[in-house]
Amino acid sequence: MMRKLLLILIFGITFWSCTENPPSQVDGETDLTIYAIWDTTSSKTDGIPLANAKVILTSEYGVKIYYTNSEGMLHLTHLPSSTYQISARANIPNQPNRMIVGNLKNVEIVSGNPVADTIFTELVSSTGISINEIYAGGPINNIFFFYDQYIEIVNSSDSIKYLDGIQIYRVSGTNDGTADPGTDWGEDGDIDGVTYAFKFPGNFGEKNYPFYPREFLVLAQTAYNHQNSVPTAVDLSHADWEFYNQLSASDFDNPNVPNLSNIRLDRTTDFFINLTSDIVIMVNGKDAFWEDGMDIETILDGVEYQSSSNSTKTLDDRIDKGFAFSPSKYSGKSMQRREASVDTDDATLDWEIIDAASPGGM
């Protein structure tokens, strides 16, 4: 009997000796060196180190912000392995109103493989008018209230622009499920999937509605003090413009706020946008016929926002190469450009979530 017991013991020990081994490669043994330079000459290789530049790292682990040292260098260790989007941005030394930005896309940081790269920053070229904030998710509430949505636009140029004929689109159509919104369905150089289309008064080229340099304009879904309905909502009674669907029998119209009017005549609702994922596009109005899509060269700005870093981006890369990360719905939070004047056509790096709506740059 003891012999049997011993056999069982030996069998058991042999069985257990096949223990698992951990992976040989560890996470976090990373070494990332970024040099940020800016260039006042035509030769980028002779760029000047960009000291104290904000370096934004975006990955599945969220957004992390660092700053370069006086040599224009940032050295990081113990980053988790992931694919990173990296942006460096700073004001041009001694010119606080002029922003220079550079991006590195899809940088694979793998444990054990040091990465060193250089970001060449450049003066941001802007068409002048861009979308600066999208407040879509609604205030903190439990009655599904989201009617205080608004879009804020900015003229980040040094010259007066004109709003005449500019159109704002919500783009979420899928062509009956056969195509993604914000893509070029017919590969004919325009963007398709328009759900709602609203327009400033006037026509492209006219100059009746000036938009002054560094000015922010709030385009309210409904220009009303929504705090009368939900205390945590945004007071939009003093918005600069209001989306108003003249074909709707119920859309509220604030007589003190000028309107953007509906130009998609088969739609009778207000300019609603999805609370957590959608595409908003602003065009200059030169292409007044939206039904065949928006000509890409007329697009002033376009932003896609999504609720998850795993979401699939659909907006055409010629409009924007990333998407903004949206806050939870009914959280009272909003999405805004990190710097109002910076539009690198990569919303992943250009946009951030802010804790509260800030209409008019409040």
Add this chain to the structure above:
Amino acid sequence: MKQLILSLIFALITNQVFYSQDYKLQSLGGLSYSVENISSNLDIYHFGKNPAWLANSYENDILDIAPYYNDEWGNYSYKFAPFSTRNTGSDFIAIYNLGDAGTFKGFSNYNYQTRKENYRALTYESYNGEAYFFTDTTTGTTNYSGPSIGFSHGIRIYQNLFLGLEGNYQILDGLKNVYSYAISLLRNVNSKVGLAYKIQAFSAGIDYSFNSFQERIEASDVNLLSIQTYLWRGETNRIELREQQQEFKIIKNSNSLGLQFAYNNNLNTSLGFAAKYSTSNTSFIYPITNIETEDGYSNFEEIDMKLQGKYKFDDQILLGFSSGYFQNSSWTQNSIKNLLIWEWNYSDIHLGFGSSYKLFNNNLLTAFEYEIHSIETDSSKYIDGKSSSLSNFLHKLKLGFDYNLIEETSILFGYNFLYGNHDFTKGGSDLVAHKFTFGTIYHYSSEIIFAPEIEYASYKTNDNRYKNSLGLFFNMRFLQ
């Protein structure tokens, strides 16, 4: 500290209670090898936890009914943990001596647990040495409730050879009463088979146990808000998850092989040796694009050895000693990228001795036990860029007094003191703990015993973190 680590082998409530000590030892501050008591016998069942020896462990039929209330509160806890935890429930234990059919022990429990100010945690176990955590954004109250049942059966199968079987099943429902309104469903199954053999004063045993644990967490807000949660890989890196509904699953499996030896000459000397080797693993599963994917995986390997002895000097004096070695090695990987993110080792060597002495015509029993633990930890949290290596001495002192007030009634008092240099799992140093127990045992008749007990404990570290606990127990034993 050691109990913390032992929790790694999934000693949930079921298992902890199933082998829980006798109410008398509990009232004596948890004394064991320094006093005579059936629950502290150095035999294959009570010391070695091998169900085969159950056939030799009880002569009478016993029914224990033990309702309890226990509340602990304080900020000496893990990062994602409740401020207070309250347990209310009752144990039911029945032992039947079936003669030639062996001895059967049945167990059931229903526990209702309330965790208040539960800081972000969504999982049942706040920390088990794994590098994965699943949290939301709120602090709120979480309730868990559910039954557990179990049995143990030991039987002589051939001359001096005994066979034992044991099974436990526990199921728990949990709900966090605040956003994200996470619902938990836990299932824990434990089974054990053992053999024991007796040669005169010697006995030997071997057992194998398997444990399967699964926890599924579903979060979907009652107000249809999107659920915002975080999947932590390590302490500092997290992935934000935002969906209308979220599911997270934890699956744990463990295997243990145990060996036991005991010597009892029925006169004055008994010795017990128990060794256990365990392997266990944990999978953390999160559905990516609706496909369940293992995001993380933890592996544990443990060795636990104990040697205890008792020597009855005379009718008044009992001497005892205890020694042991415990080792745990574990690692956690990011399964998607096949990268090691945490690795740590823990070892604990302890030595202890104790004695009991009877005074006043054996009406007063006084006893003490002292243990010193030498603990070594080696932690490498690669993904967090942290590593540490700590040595720690832990001192435990237990005192107990049992005074036979009148013929049917005795009062019992216990005191524990604990001091440790470091606590590397919860942080902090100079941990000091005091525990007081007070109970009475009243023999209502030769067949009925009532044993109410109250416990109070306090823990404090040098950074003024604390944890207090209050326990109320009412044990009723029915003998036949």
